[in-house]
Amino acid sequence: MHLAAWCKDNFMTMKPRDRTDDSLIALRRILRATELYARDLAHAVGLTPAQLRVLQIVDERGSVTPKALASQMGVSQATVTALVDKLVAQRLVERVQSESDRRQTNVVATPQGHGRLEDAPDALQQRYVRAFAKLADWEQAQLVSSLERVADMMDAQKLDAAPVLTTGDIKGGRKGSHDLQEN
Amino acid sequence: MHLAAWCKDNFMTMKPRDRTDDSLIALRRILRATELYARDLAHAVGLTPAQLRVLQIVDERGSVTPKALASQMGVSQATVTALVDKLVAQRLVERVQSESDRRQTNVVATPQGHGRLEDAPDALQQRYVRAFAKLADWEQAQLVSSLERVADMMDAQKLDAAPVLTTGDIKGGRKGSHDLQEN
DNA sequence: CATGTCTTCTTTGGTAAGCTAAGTATTAGG
DNA sequence: CCTAATACTTAGCTTACCAAAGAAGACATG
Numbered sequence: 001m002h003l004a005a006w007c008k009d010n011f012m013t014m015k016p017r018d019r020t021d022d023s024l025i026a027l028r029r030i031l032r033a034t035e036l037y038a039r040d041l042a043h044a045v046g047l048t049p050a051q052l053r054v055l056q057i058v059d060e061r062g063s064v065t066p067k068a069l070a071s072q073m074g075v076s077q078a079t080v081t082a083l084v085d086k087l088v089a090q091r092l093v094e095r096v097q098s099e100s101d102r103r104q105t106n107v108v109a110t111p112q113g114h115g116r117l118e119d120a121p122d123a124l125q126q127r128y129v130r131a132f133a134k135l136a137d138w139e140q141a142q143l144v145s146s147l148e149r150v151a152d153m154m155d156a157q158k159l160d161a162a163p164v165l166t167t168g169d170i171k172g173g174r175k176g177s178h179d180l181q182e183n
Numbered sequence: 184m185h186l187a188a189w190c191k192d193n194f195m196t197m198k199p200r201d202r203t204d205d206s207l208i209a210l211r212r213i214l215r216a217t218e219l220y221a222r223d224l225a226h227a228v229g230l231t232p233a234q235l236r237v238l239q240i241v242d243e244r245g246s247v248t249p250k251a252l253a254s255q256m257g258v259s260q261a262t263v264t265a266l267v268d269k270l271v272a273q274r275l276v277e278r279v280q281s282e283s284d285r286r287q288t289n290v291v292a293t294p295q296g297h298g299r300l301e302d303a304p305d306a307l308q309q310r311y312v313r314a315f316a317k318l319a320d321w322e323q324a325q326l327v328s329s330l331e332r333v334a335d336m337m338d339a340q341k342l343d344a345a346p347v348l349t350t351g352d353i354k355g356g357r358k359g360s361h362d363l364q365e366n
Numbered sequence: 367c368a369t370g371t372c373t374t375c376t377t378t379g380g381t382a383a384g385c386t387a388a389g390t391a392t393t394a395g396g
Numbered sequence: 397c398c399t400a401a402t403a404c405t406t407a408g409c410t411t412a413c414c415a416a417a418g419a420a421g422a423c424a425t426g
Contacts, residue, residue, distance in 0.1 A: 019323045020315050026330035030210070031217055033337035036257050050412060066375060074219050079413050081376055086411085103374045103421045131336040132203050139332075140202045146329030147209035149322075153314040154216035233383060249404065262384050264405055269382085286392045286403040 027150075045116060054083045055109065058093055059117055063106045065098075092116055210333075228299060230270075237266045241276055242292045242300055248281075249288060275299055 042049040057072060058064055064072075066080045073080070084107055087093040092113035098104035132140065225235040240255060241247055247255075249263045256263070267290055270276040275296035281287035315323065 019327050020312050022327045023315060023323075023330050024311075026327065026334045027213070027217075029334035030330070030337060031214065032257070033334070034210075034214060037337075048411065067373090074215065075412085076414055077375065078377085078415080082412075085376095101374085101422070105375065128207075128333075128336055129203050132206060140206075142325065143329050143332065144202050144205045144209065146326050147206050147213070147333070149326065150311075150330070151209045151212035151216070153311055154213060154220075231382065250402090258383085259385060260404065261386080261406085265383075268405095284393070284403085288404065 023150075045119070047116075048086075051083055051086055054080070054107075055087060055092055055113055055117060058087075058107050059109045059114055063096075063108045065104050065106060067104075069107065087113070206333075228302065230299075234266055234269055237263070237290075238270060238275055238292065238296055238300060241270075241290050242297055246279075246289045246291045249290065252290065270296070 038049045038052075042052040045052060047055065053073060054069060057069060061068075066077055066084065069084075070077045070080045084093065084095065088095065091110055093107050093109050095105045095107055098106055132143070135143070221232045221235075225232040228235060230238065236256060237252060240252060244251075249260055249267065252267075253260045253263045267276060267278065271278065274293055276290050276292050278288045278290055281289055315326070318326070
C-alpha cells in the first residue's frame with residue numbers, strides 16, 4: 001500500500017475496522033491471561049479452577065442452593081453436584097437442608113473453607129489490583145467505564161443472540177442449556 | 184449503611200477501592216459472556232471450544248507445529264496431540280512431516296477445515312463488532328486504549344507473578360507447566 | 367385424602383480436556 | 397558410534413461437563 005493511501009486511511013477516514021481488531025486483540029490477551037492465572041491460582045490453593053469458583057461464590061454469598069450456583073456459573077446442576085461433592089470431601093463446604101423447603105439444600109462454607117480463601121485470595125486480582133491502584137484517579141474512572149461498556153455490549157448481545165446461536169441445533173440436537181441464567 | 188454515609192463515600196471521598204471492585208466485576212462479566220459464547224459458538228460449528236481454538240490458530244498461521252500450538256494455547260503437547268487427532272478424524276486438518284527436520288510435524292488446515300470457519304466466523308466477535316461499530320469515534324479510541332491498558336497490566340504481571348505463584352509447589356509438586364509460553 | 371404435576375437435587379453413564387510419565391524417532395555433538 | 401537433547405505420540409488417569417432418569421418434597425385440585 002502506498003504511503004499516501006495509508007495516511008488517508010488512518011488520518012482521514014480512520015476505518016473503525018482497525019480499532020475493532022485492536023480491541024479484540026486486547027480482549028483476547030485479557031482472556032488468555034486470566035485463564036492461565038486461574039489455573040495457577042487454583043493450583044496454588046490446592047483446588048481446581050471450577051472448584052475454586054464454587055468455593056468463592058459460596059463464601060461470598062454465605063449460603064447458596066445448587067440451583068443458584070448452576071445458574072450463576074452457567075453449568076448444569078449435575079455438574080454443581082459433582083463439584084460440591086469434591087469440596088465436601090475436603091471439608092471446605094457443607095450441605096444443609098433448607099427448613100422452609102426440604103427439597104432445597106444450602107451449601108455453606110466451613111471455617112476451613114473460608115480460611116482457604118484467606119490464605120490465597122485471588123492472586124490475579126491481587127496483582128491486577130495493585131497495578132490498578134497505581135493509576136491516576138481519572139484513569140481508573142475511565143477504565144471502569146470502558147470495561148462496563150464492553151461488558152454491557154456483550155451481555156446485551158446475549159439476550160438476542162442466544163436464540164440465534166441455539167439454531168446450532170441443526171447439527172447436534174441441543175436445546176439451550178443456558179436458558180437458565182436469566183435470574 | 185446509612186444514606187448519608189453512602190453519599191459521603193461515593194461523592195466525597197470516592198475511594199478507589201470501589202472502582203477496583205467495579206472494574207473486576209466488569210471484567211468477570213466479560214469473561215463470563217465470552218466463555219458462554221465460546222461454548223455456543225463451537226457447538227454451532229460442530230466442534231468443541233478447544234478444537235475450535237486449534238482450528239482457528241492453524242488456519243490463521245497456515246502451518247503450525249504441535250509444539251507451537253501447545254505454547255500458544257498454554258497446554259501440554261500431549262493435549263494438542265489429542266485435539267489434533269480429533270480434527271484429523273474430521274478431515275479438517277492434516278499432519279505433514281517437516282522436510283527440514285523430520286522430528287517435526289506441521290499441522291495444516293484442509294479446504295474443509297477452512298470452510299468450516301468461513302461458515303461460522305466468530306459469532307461473539309460478530310456481535311460485539313456490530314455494537315462496537317455503532318460507537319462514536321472517540322469512544323472507540325478510548326475503549327481500545329483502556330482495553331490495552333488492562334491487558335498490559337495483566338501481561339506484565341505474568342512475568343513476575345509466575346515465579347511467585349509457582350511456590351504453590353508446596354502442596355503438590357508441580358513444576359511450571361507454563362514456562363513454555365514465553366516466545 | 368389421594369393423585370398427579372412441578373421443582374430441586376442426586377445418580378448414572380458417557381464424552382472431552384487436560385496432565386504426567388513413559389515411549390519412539392530424529393537430530394546434534396562428542 | 398554413542399549419548400544427549402528435541403519433537404511428537406501413547407497410555408493411564410483425573411476433572412468437568414452434560415443428558416437422562418431417579419427420588420423426594422411441595423402443591424393443587426378433585
